[in-house]
Amino acid sequence: MSAAATKQFLKAIAARRTIYALKPELPSGVSINDVQEVVQAIVKDTPTSFNCQGNRAIILTGETHKSVWDSVVNAIEGDNGKKRPASARDEAFGSIIFLTDDKTTEKLQADFPAWSAIFPSFAEHSSGAAQISTWTAIELLGLGGHLQHYNGYVKAALPEGAIPQEWTVQAQLVFGLPAAEAGEKTYIDNPVKILN
Ligand SMILES: Cc1cc2nc3c(=O)[nH]c(=O)nc-3n(C[C@H](O)[C@H](O)[C@H](O)COP(=O)(O)O)c2cc1C
Numbered sequence: 597m598s599a600a601a602t603k604q605f606l607k608a609i610a611a612r613r614t615i616y617a618l619k620p621e622l623p624s625g626v627s628i629n630d631v632q633e634v635v636q637a638i639v640k641d642t643p644t645s646f647n648c649q650g651n652r653a654i655i656l657t658g659e660t661h662k663s664v665w666d667s668v669v670n671a672i673e674g675d676n677g678k679k680r681p682a683s684a685r686d687e688a689f690g691s692i693i694f695l696t697d698d699k700t701t702e703k704l705q706a707d708f709p710a711w712s713a714i715f716p717s718f719a720e721h722s723s724g725a726a727q728i729s730t731w732t733a734i735e736l737l738g739l740g741g742h743l744q745h746y747n748g749y750v751k752a753a754l755p756e757g758a759i760p761q762e763w764t765v766q767a768q769l770v771f772g773l774p775a776a777e778a779g780e781k782t783y784i785d786n787p788v789k790i791l792n
Pocket residue numbers: 612613614615680742743744745778781
């Protein structure tokens with residue numbers, strides 16, 4: 597560990613952006629197993645409340661990715677809502693589906709009733725942490741990605757038996773080869789104070 601390592605880490609965080617323009621390819625020298633390795637490591641190492649380890653993820657590619665997003669396109673009403681799912685289907689290489697295991701949350705609620713009400717949000721916090729770490733890491737591999745939330749539609753469209761019924765879909769990180777730069781991003785003045 598060193599200041600240089602911290603700088604590298606912050607650089608990676610700043611480099612992660614929403615990339616909507618994608619091609620259904622992987623960068624040269626990157627395989628889907630590399631993506632799987634990244635997701636596996638992040639799901640393992642992302643902290644969870646009481647170390648409950650309730651984060652889950654699956655990766656969709658090929659026909660499954662296409663058919664899931666095609667089902668979402670068909671299920672959504674109105675052209676506005678279809679835009680991102682259609683682009684995921686036609687322009688992305690795959691999608692990482694982040695989930696949480698409700699059984700894990702329910703066990704925590706039974707074991708620690710005093711915190712029962714907050715465990716569902718803790719599960720979402722930890723999933724969010726895994727999502728953004730994964731987004732950052734895959735963009736370091738040369739991929740581009742955008743985060744979507746067609747959660748119920750995606751769960752309904754997954755192949756039968758792909759996941760246990762008690763897993764809740766939290767988000768979809770749609771990825772592919774970047775076809776254009778990220779859009780402009782503006783920042784508010786948002787100082788972090790130190791109080792002594
Ligand atoms: C918790 C969270 C939820 C988001 N949900 C969506 C979403 O449903 N659809 C979408 O297109 N982008 C979504 N985004 C992407 C944000 O719009 C994007 O991160 C933000 O505009 C900043 O741009 P950047 O990602 O390029 O830094 C989400 C981002 C976060 C952190």
